[in-house]
Amino acid sequence: MARNPLCTTELLGKIFQPFFTTRPTGQDTGPGLSISYDIIVNGHNGGFSVVAGENNYTGFTLTLPV
Secondary structure (H helix, E strand, C coil), rough: CCEEECCCCCCCCCCCCCCCCCCCCCCCCCCCCHHHHHHHHHHHCCCCEEECCCCHHEEEEECCCC
């Protein structure tokens, strides 16, 4: 789990969209998690999920078939 006060449950629906960011305009934006999601889920038939936990923690779960 990573501590991220900007990741709330309302943002979780957008987190895998290309170019989504919580940073101000013009600061380090890019495809980020959307590319990771595409590679893991579509390229390797795996799973990639995110949950917002207590105390501003965000958890990512990645699963890959064996």
